[in-house]
Amino acid sequence: MFDFLTKRKIDSAFRNNKRKHTLKNIEGMHNVLIFFSYADWKAVSQIALDLEQKGKKVVLWTIYPQKKDIDSTIFPINVRVIRQDEISFLKILSSTVIDEFKSLSYDTLIDLTTTQSDAFTYLLAQNTSGFCIGISEPDRKTYDFIILKKENETLRETYDQIKFYLNNVR
Numbered sequence: 634m635f636d637f638l639t640k641r642k643i644d645s646a647f648r649n650n651k652r653k654h655t656l657k658n659i660e661g662m663h664n665v666l667i668f669f670s671y672a673d674w675k676a677v678s679q680i681a682l683d684l685e686q687k688g689k690k691v692v693l694w695t696i697y698p699q700k701k702d703i704d705s706t707i708f709p710i711n712v713r714v715i716r717q718d719e720i721s722f723l724k725i726l727s728s729t730v731i732d733e734f735k736s737l738s739y740d741t742l743i744d745l746t747t748t749q750s751d752a753f754t755y756l757l758a759q760n761t762s763g764f765c766i767g768i769s770e771p772d773r774k775t776y777d778f779i780i781l782k783k784e785n786e787t788l789r790e791t792y793d794q795i796k797f798y799l800n801n802v803r
Contacts, residue, residue, distance in 0.1 A: 664689070666741070667693045679789060741762055
């Protein structure tokens with residue numbers, strides 16, 4: 634019933650986003666923000682570690698799932714877990730979460746989410762990074778660089794493809 638209002642709010646955020654798009658290689662990335670699906674933490678933690686070993690400052694954001702029987706993973710301090718009570722009935726984030734997101738300093742956003750979420754789509758619409766990478770085909774012009782994750786591929790394999798291309802950008 635409220636899907637129309639959610640879509641309208643997201644569309645408005647995308648229209649108002651005036652970020653400057655740039656293509657970066659791995660060396661040009663310094664502060665990386667990663668979105669990921671809660672269930673993919675094990676794979677994403679290895680990707681974050683790889684970026685940190687390359688000298689990147691990495692911050693990660695995920696959304697706590699609605700199901701209560703999910704294991705309560707203990708995340709490191711650089712992971713922001715959005716709780717369900719921080720998401721409105723329109724599936725949009727609270728103003729405090731949006732303000733926190735807008736205060737982040739990052740030059741690259743990597744969207745590794747494997748599940749669709751209006752909350753993450755709204756954050757993508759608020760994105761201010763110069764370079765935005767995705768692994769799925771969006772409905773809107775969201776990403777500057779896309780490597781589609783195939784069904785039979787792991788997140789790590791998809792990340793390795795992203796890394797290969799970004800290592801060869803001059």
